Amino acid sequence: MIHSIDDIISCLTGRKSVYVKKVASVVGQIISTYLVIGNLVYLMAQHLTIDVNTPASWYSYIKLSESSIEQLQFWKLYISEVNVKHFSVDESCHSIIYSDASDTGFGGYIVETPQNIAHGMWVESERSNSSTLEELSAVKKVFLSLINFISGKKVKWFTDNQNVVNIVSKGNTKSIL
Template sequence: MCKIVSEQVKLDLVRSGFVPKAEKSLWLGTFIDTENGFYKIPDNRINKMIHSIDGIISCLTWRKSVYVKKVASVVGQIISTYLVIGNLVYLMTKHLTIDVNTSASWYSYIKHSESSIEQLQFWKLYISEVNVKHFSVDESCHSIIYSDASDTGFGGYIVETPQNIAHGMWVESERSNSSTWKELSAAYESEINFLPPALHTNVDVLMDLLCESKADSTVKTYHAGFIRWKKWAVHS
């Protein structure tokens, strides 16, 4: 999909009379690997950062001082990786930033403190190792339930236990309820059908136990929420 969109953008540019130059068109954003679930800073940016750090270290070795603009450039390159690396970019550029801010002007040379040199060495050695961030995984879903309902009955099962199937028929008083109520009830029946016997026999009091374990204000909030949900389910 990304490739298709990029080709369309390129085609629009060409049609408008703009001639893109491939060797000068570099992606400065973030590399996203949707197959393996992570994103990282492109290698060209990492290589440029390491090259800039080597240049500063070389200047400090021979001249004992470095052009302040070079240091500011490296700090900017490091901080620009925040999306992937996180707050570490601020923590490990603190002394470099102090050195930049204490310079007389943008055209002056500065001497780095030992702490600043250590931070430069840190990024040179470890930038490639910390240059990856995995997509956050939503672990709020513990079970997947497939269920369905009709005017006369319901059926369903939990993916983890496909050999166990819950099914039943609606009683006369339930047949007039909305389709939403029937769908939700089918999922509910599918789930409680596989509870341990000790919980299954006490399923009706689980809500009371939950409420009793909460503060009064929390119980009132839950109760109001349940009432709103019930009204929506019945009338949907």
């Protein structure tokens, strides 16, 4: 994978574009590490995937976006650090958190210590957001409010929006999400 990434970087240095199939090959190599690395492969190959899907033909050249170049550099620098899977994995969590959003605000709490709650009202600019964006914002705001209580702990988070689970796990092509 490092050799393939180096090949792409050298193409970009010379002619500023790269053969689509080379980039698609690297994306495939990255995705194939999912069982060892986990959801990070989807998050850190997202822009590369978008760039690969842009041209009309597999036999064309593309100019990679800055975000794709940053993702290539990430994999080149950090593959040895993230390429670690322990045979015995402790799946237990230290805290369970629930969060939810409504049209007017958000809230959440830690099950083990229900006095540790976070809640608030949406500001005017947040009120017209989609339900998915509101749920994502609720997770973020509750997380930031409770960070001192969960820092260094494994947390299991519950939300009633499956899109939020997928976006947190794999990312989304919509930059706002």
